[in-house]
Amino acid sequence: MVTMMMRSDDRSAAPAFSRWIALGRVIRRETLIGWLFVLPALTMYAVFVLLPFLLSVRYSFYRWDGIGPMTWVGLKNYRTVLEVPNLLETIYNAFRLVAYFSFIPVTLGLVVASVMYRVATGSFGAAARTVLFLPQVIPLVAAGIIWGWLLALPGLINEILRAVGLGSVTRAWLGDFDWALPSVGLIGIWVLLGFCTVLLWTGMTKLDPALYESARIDGAGWFTEFIKITVPLLRHEIGVCLTVTVTAALAAFDIVYVATAGGPGNATAVPGIQIYILAFTQQRIGLASALAVMLMVLVLVVILPIQRLSRETTL
Amino acid sequence: MSTTRKFICTVALLAILLVAVPMPSPSTAQEVPNCGTEPITLNAYFETGFDLPFKLAEEFSKQYPNVTWDIKQDQFTNLINSTPRLLSGDNPPDLIRLPTMVSFAKQGLLKNLDEYAAAFGWNEWPVPQINQNRVAEDGTRGSGSLYAMGLNYSLTGIFYNKELAAQIGMTEPPKTLAEFDEVLARAKEAGLLPIMMWGSAKSGMGLAFPLQNLMAAYGPVEPINDWIFQKPGATIDTPTNLLAAQHLQRWIESGYFPPDINAIEYTDANARFVEGEGVFIFNGDWENARYDTKPGKFGFFLMPPLEAGGSPAAMSAPLTFGIAARAKHADCAAFFLNWVATDEAARQINVTVGGSNPGGPSGLPMPSVPPDSVTNETLAAGVVIGEAGTAMDFIANATSAIFAQGWTPELQKMVAGKQDAAGLLKAVQAEYERQLAE
Numbered sequence: 001m002v003t004m005m006m007r008s009d010d011r012s013a014a015p016a017f018s019r020w021i022a023l024g025r026v027i028r029r030e031t032l033i034g035w036l037f038v039l040p041a042l043t044m045y046a047v048f049v050l051l052p053f054l055l056s057v058r059y060s061f062y063r064w065d066g067i068g069p070m071t072w073v074g075l076k077n078y079r080t081v082l083e084v085p086n087l088l089e090t091i092y093n094a095f096r097l098v099a100y101f102s103f104i105p106v107t108l109g110l111v112v113a114s115v116m117y118r119v120a121t122g123s124f125g126a127a128a129r130t131v132l133f134l135p136q137v138i139p140l141v142a143a144g145i146i147w148g149w150l151l152a153l154p155g156l157i158n159e160i161l162r163a164v165g166l167g168s169v170t171r172a173w174l175g176d177f178d179w180a181l182p183s184v185g186l187i188g189i190w191v192l193l194g195f196c197t198v199l200l201w202t203g204m205t206k207l208d209p210a211l212y213e214s215a216r217i218d219g220a221g222w223f224t225e226f227i228k229i230t231v232p233l234l235r236h237e238i239g240v241c242l243t244v245t246v247t248a249a250l251a252a253f254d255i256v257y258v259a260t261a262g263g264p265g266n267a268t269a270v271p272g273i274q275i276y277i278l279a280f281t282q283q284r285i286g287l288a289s290a291l292a293v294m295l296m297v298l299v300l301v302v303i304l305p306i307q308r309l310s311r312e313t314t315l
Numbered sequence: 316m317s318t319t320r321k322f323i324c325t326v327a328l329l330a331i332l333l334v335a336v337p338m339p340s341p342s343t344a345q346e347v348p349n350c351g352t353e354p355i356t357l358n359a360y361f362e363t364g365f366d367l368p369f370k371l372a373e374e375f376s377k378q379y380p381n382v383t384w385d386i387k388q389d390q391f392t393n394l395i396n397s398t399p400r401l402l403s404g405d406n407p408p409d410l411i412r413l414p415t416m417v418s419f420a421k422q423g424l425l426k427n428l429d430e431y432a433a434a435f436g437w438n439e440w441p442v443p444q445i446n447q448n449r450v451a452e453d454g455t456r457g458s459g460s461l462y463a464m465g466l467n468y469s470l471t472g473i474f475y476n477k478e479l480a481a482q483i484g485m486t487e488p489p490k491t492l493a494e495f496d497e498v499l500a501r502a503k504e505a506g507l508l509p510i511m512m513w514g515s516a517k518s519g520m521g522l523a524f525p526l527q528n529l530m531a532a533y534g535p536v537e538p539i540n541d542w543i544f545q546k547p548g549a550t551i552d553t554p555t556n557l558l559a560a561q562h563l564q565r566w567i568e569s570g571y572f573p574p575d576i577n578a579i580e581y582t583d584a585n586a587r588f589v590e591g592e593g594v595f596i597f598n599g600d601w602e603n604a605r606y607d608t609k610p611g612k613f614g615f616f617l618m619p620p621l622e623a624g625g626s627p628a629a630m631s632a633p634l635t636f637g638i639a640a641r642a643k644h645a646d647c648a649a650f651f652l653n654w655v656a657t658d659e660a661a662r663q664i665n666v667t668v669g670g671s672n673p674g675g676p677s678g679l680p681m682p683s684v685p686p687d688s689v690t691n692e693t694l695a696a697g698v699v700i701g702e703a704g705t706a707m708d709f710i711a712n713a714t715s716a717i718f719a720q721g722w723t724p725e726l727q728k729m730v731a732g733k734q735d736a737a738g739l740l741k742a743v744q745a746e747y748e749r750q751l752a753e
Contacts, residue, residue, distance in 0.1 A: 063753070067403050067422050084749070086720075153575035175515065175578025177731045263516025264577040264727035280396035282716040283418060284753060 053296075060289035066279075070286075077290035087291060090269045091298065093181065094250045097270065098302075100185025101192055101249035106241045108189070109196030114230055116197070117204045118222070129201065132194035140191070144258025147187050148174060174260050180267045184259050191255065192248065196241045203237035204230065239310020243303055250299045271295045347434050348646035355644055356383045357651070360401060360411040363388045365601070367634070367669035368412070368466060374660055375651055382647065395715065399424065407639030409648040413463050415715045416637060417545070420450040420462040426638040428461040431649040436676075437461070440656075441701060444468055444674045447633055447708055456544035456708075464652040465633020467671040470697045471524060471599040472617045472629055474606060474689065479507055479594045480614070488616035491623050492532050492562075499571050502594045510566070511593025513584035514576040514730065519711065520723040521584065522563065522572070522730070524597035524630070527710045528618035529559035531628035536707045543713045545751060551710070552740040560736035567730055577727050599630075600693040603670030607688045615692040617699065628705035631697070632712070634671070666690065672697045714750045721746040 060077055062070040081087045112132070116125050135143065150156050151173035158170040173183040207230070215225050231238070253272030256262065262269035262277075271291055279288035361368040372384045389397065395414040401407070402424035419425045432438050437445060444465060451459030475485075483502050489495040502509040513521040530539055534555030542549040566572065573579060573593075588596045589605060606613040617627035638648045655661045656675030663682040665673035670690050673682070684690045700706050711718035721743040728734035734742070 065399075065418070065422065067399055067424070148578075148580075152578055153573075172575030172578035175575055175727075177728075177733065261516040263724065264514075264731065265724045265733065277716060277719055281719060282750065282753075283399060 056289045056292055059285050060293050062286045064285045065283040066285045067283075073286065077287045078294070080287055081291050081294060086266055086269070087271075087274060089266055090271045090274050091295075093266075093268060094252065094270045094295075094298075096181055097185060097188065097249040097252055098246055100182065101188040101252065102242060102245035104185075104189050105192040105196045105245055106238060108193055109200050109241065110226075110231065110234070110238070112193070112197045113201040113204055114226055116201055129194075129198055132197050135191045135194055140254050141258050143191070144187070144255065147190075147259060151183055175264050177264055177267050180260055180264060184256055184268050187255055187259055188249070188252075192245050196245065199241055200234060200237050203234045207233055235310050239306060242306045242310070246302055246306065247299055250302065251295065347650075348431060349650045350379050350382050350644075350647035352381055354381050354383070355647055356385050357409045357644055357647060358406060358642075359384055359386045360394070360408045361386055361388045362394060362412045363390050365669075367665065368636075370664050370668050371466065371655055371661055374664055375654065378654075378658070378660070402639045407641045407643075409638060409642040409644045410636055410651065411639065413635045413637045415712065416448070416463055416635065417450055417454055417456055418715065419637070420460075421454050424640055425462045426640050426642060426645055428464065428638070428649065431653075432461050435649070435653040437464070437653070440675060441677050444633065448635060453547075455546050457540065457546075463633070463635045463637040464656075465674055466636055466652075466655055467634050467665050467669050468631055468674050468697070469599045469601050469634060469671045470629055470631045470693050470700065471597065472528075472615055472693070472696060473595050474588075474598055474602075475595050475614050475616070476588070476591060476593070477612060477614050479591070483507065483594065488614070489619050491619050491625075492529075492621050495619050499566070499595075500569070503570060508573060508593045509571040509595060511584055511588040511596045512572050512576055513579045513581045514572075514723075514727060515578055515580045516719075516723050516727070518581035519718050520726040521581065521597070522567075522576075522726045523709070523711050523718070523722045525566070526559060526563050526726070527630055527707065528597065528628075529562050530556050530710075531705065531707060532618055532621050533559045533562070536628050536705050539707050539710065542747075543708045543710060545713065550744055551747065552744045556740055557736055560739050564729060564736045572730070577730055600670045600690070600697075603688070603690045603693060604668065607670075607685075607690060610685065611687045613689050615689050615696065617696050626703035626705055627699065628703070628707060629696070629700050630709050631700060631706040632708050633674070634669070666694070713747060716750060717743070717747055720750070 059070075061072060061074060063073045063077075064070040116128060120128055152158075153170070153172040157173070161167065161170050171179060173179050176183075211229050211233075212225055215229060220228065251272055252270050253276065256268055256270050256273055257276070260268045262273040272295075275288045275292050275295070278284045278291065357372075359368075359372065369386065372386060376382055376384065391412075391414060394412060398411065398414060399419065399422070401411065402419060403422075413419070413425075416425065428437075432445075445461065446457050448461055448463040448465065449459045450456055450462050475488075479502070480498075483498065483505050485498050485501075489498055499509040510525070512525070527539070534553065538549065538553060539551075539556075542551050573584075579587075584596070585598070585602060585605065587593065589609070600615075617629055620627050636652065638645050642648060655665065656673055657679065659682075662673040662675070662679070665671070666682040666684055667690075670693065672694060681694060684694065711722055725734055725739045725742045729736075729739055
């Protein structure tokens with residue numbers, strides 16, 4: 001309205017001003033079109049992410065069975081999460097999973113990608129990347145069942161151990177209190193290593209070869225190149241890998257559910273499994289939501305510093 | 316203008332009322348609920364992997380051609396989670412396999428079957444069949460209004476591999492717990508696996524079966540049922556249950572169960588037992604059809620009592636089906652539930668396919684089964700339990716999550732030597748009270 005009035009009054013008197021207005025109109029038009037393009041995705045995001053998130057936050061302050069009336073209980077659900085030892089234990093387990101789902105795949109991925117970059121060029125490298133990436137393509141539930149067979153007492157892994165004279169260490173890996181979590185972690189490594197390797201390898205192909213050449217002229221070996229050039233320059237890619245894998249570990253559900261369902265005891269129980277049981281088996285939507293909100297805060301607390309570190313421009 | 320509108324509204328409202336409220340007629344009050352003669356489609360939810368309800372539905376449509384079925388199916392564990400939404404949703408099922416019932420009855424999602432019970436005479440059927448499906452107003456089970464019916468009544472006990480049993484000199488089932496202990500020890504000495512059992516959290520801990528059988532051997536069944544039915548003040552932590560848990564712990568420590576039990580799933584344990592691994596397995600007659608694929612190879616006996624001559628006890632639970640409170644064809648569904656237990660063809664299907672007692676009025680003859688089948692033995696055992704009045708529901712069914720959050724993790728800890736008998740009962744009781752406090 002204001003621009004309309006200004007335009008009709010001052011067009012002849014101030015051509016520069018009207019050009020500025022015209023430019024403003026173009027920008028506004030572009031912004032509008034931009035928003036229109038974003039709108040479908042934004043609507044989906046709002047309906048399926050933002051709204052459920054806000055609802056979860058709201059539910060976490062109520063006692064509710066999912067059907068009947070809701071009762072306001074304030075912070076009681078949050079206190080319950082902190083008081084019941086089993087629930088806190090799940091958060092501890094989630095952090096242990098970070099080592100397997102995140103640190104090992106990212107470290108190993110860096111090594112594998114840099115070896116591939118140097119020696120395995122051409123079709124052999126492509127084949128190797130495909131094989132490593134396959135676990136991302138296979139449905140996790142099917143993979144979980146097969147891993148269950150492999151890790152069972154009569155399974156292939158124990159047979160191999162017996163064949164090489166390590167019969168004394170054979171066990172039901174997923175049913176052992178000390179080994180269940182590392183075994184689930186192994187499945188996680190298998191799933192996430194390919195993702196990290198491919199992402200990091202792509203990053204390496206974009207690095208300037210001149211950097212390596214000059215380093216080599218200065219007498220740098222493979223390891224020095226790796227530490228001084230590859231890792232610092234791949235900071236962004238490493239940041240993405242860490243973000244995705246740490247989130248996968250803290251919010252783990254599928255891998256754990258198909259491998260152990262949280263057992264034995266509560267040795268592999270993670271927040272994701274507990275939220276599922278609380279919400280759907282016990283119909284305690286409020287408590288489940290409180291745990292979910294706390295899990296989200298926890299993920300943010302861990303992820304935000306990683307994001308910050310990987311975005312910093314100075315080393 | 317406004318008066319005309321008012322008039323139209325009133326007429327419309329009257330018309331709706333006239334259509335919606337059925338005129339009470341003397342003839343319908345006398346008639347037993349049935350499926351009528353008009354075409355009806357029953358909306359049903361069954362459990363994946365169990366043929367019985369599907370076969371019964373098929374036979375029912377043969378006898379009552381106006382009834383067709385719209386059957387959806389899901390895994391039992393998924394049903395546990397989806398039932399509340401199915402019952403409260405837009406298309407509430409006429410017939411649904413109920414994993415648990417107390418909370419749904421309290422939430423008003425299930426149809427109260429008292430009127431049907433009166434019309435069909437279900438209240439005169441043997442008491443244990445019906446009582447497990449009653450829910451009182453305070454939410455305790457075992458008494459009060461009827462909210463579900465069983466398609467059949469399963470029985471649990473001990474199945475054994477006759478060949479392996481003969482190898483260790485067991486010619487007839489043990490008569491006391493001490494005799495059973497002796498046989499188990501002999502099996503272990505002979506290098507056989509005494510008891511095959513499952514224990515992975517994915518299918519739930521199977522050791523709850525032998526534990527509850529031991530509880531019923533050491534003490535009376537009423538306190539156990541009270542606990543399952545959530546009677547006020549009920550506890551699982553009793554002196555006789557402690558003896559039972561200690562007995563189970565001794566079995567574990569003696570190596571009577573598979574060393575990898577914490578990683579074995581239900582289906583794997585059964586497959587391994589049928590293939591010949593393990594002399595015994597604690598399980599239910601729902602597996603009869605599988606055991607009877609090798610006729611004469613497997614036998615069945617009830618958990619022997621502590622003293623000779625004592626009465627054996629067993630877990631026996633109805634295959635529970637309910638009707639949604641807002642079901643469209645509740646009368647027809649109730650008629651089906653009555654038909655299953657009383658029609659001769661239905662009872663025969665029930666025993667042949669389901670392997671369990673079809674229930675129904677006490678006077679009806681039992682359908683015929685091959686004499687050398689396991690089904691024959693479980694049906695006979697069911698009569699013993701019925702006469703002794705020592706049937707129990709499952710301790711795993713006390714609350715919807717007591718199995719996943721109580722028995723399974725604590726028994727898994729016991730297997731790993733991280734929990735003892737007293738600690739097990741205390742931990743489960745604490746979890747039970749936490750869940751009931753909600």
